[in-house]
Amino acid sequence: MESKYGPFTAEELVFVGDWIADFLAGQHCDGTPAITRSWVNHCKGANAPACWNFLSTWGGTCDCTILAAIHRREIELEEDWRAKDRARMARKVNEDRAKLAALEAELP
Numbered sequence: 001m002e003s004k005y006g007p008f009t010a011e012e013l014v015f016v017g018d019w020i021a022d023f024l025a026g027q028h029c030d031g032t033p034a035i036t037r038s039w040v041n042h043c044k045g046a047n048a049p050a051c052w053n054f055l056s057t058w059g060g061t062c063d064c065t066i067l068a069a070i071h072r073r074e075i076e077l078e079e080d081w082r083a084k085d086r087a088r089m090a091r092k093v094n095e096d097r098a099k100l101a102a103l104e105a106e107l108p
């Protein structure tokens with residue numbers, strides 16, 4: 001799925017940011033994207049190359065610079081995440097309305 005965040009969703013990037021931040025709270029960045037790589041390889045599988053291409057466009061070459069890139073976009077990411085949730089909820093409400101209308105149509 002392509003989004004403005006390449007192979008990621010806004011939600012995933014917020015999650016990766018939290019994941020990296022948790023690790024870097026206990027250790028220094030070793031100058032490699034090792035922590036990010038473990039998440040990308042585990043969660044994105046075959047999409048991993050696209051993930052690295054995308055992160056490189058944000059200037060993320062090691063875990064701390066990837067984290068900084070995500071933090072710089074934190075407000076935008078969270079807004080996009082919420083907007084997607086609102087769209088999902090609106091779709092759900094419409095589906096529920098359609099189901100109700102169908103039920104009502106079956107009533108005698």
Ligand SMILES: [Zn+2]
Pocket residue numbers: 029030031032062063064065
């Ligand atoms: Zn670093």
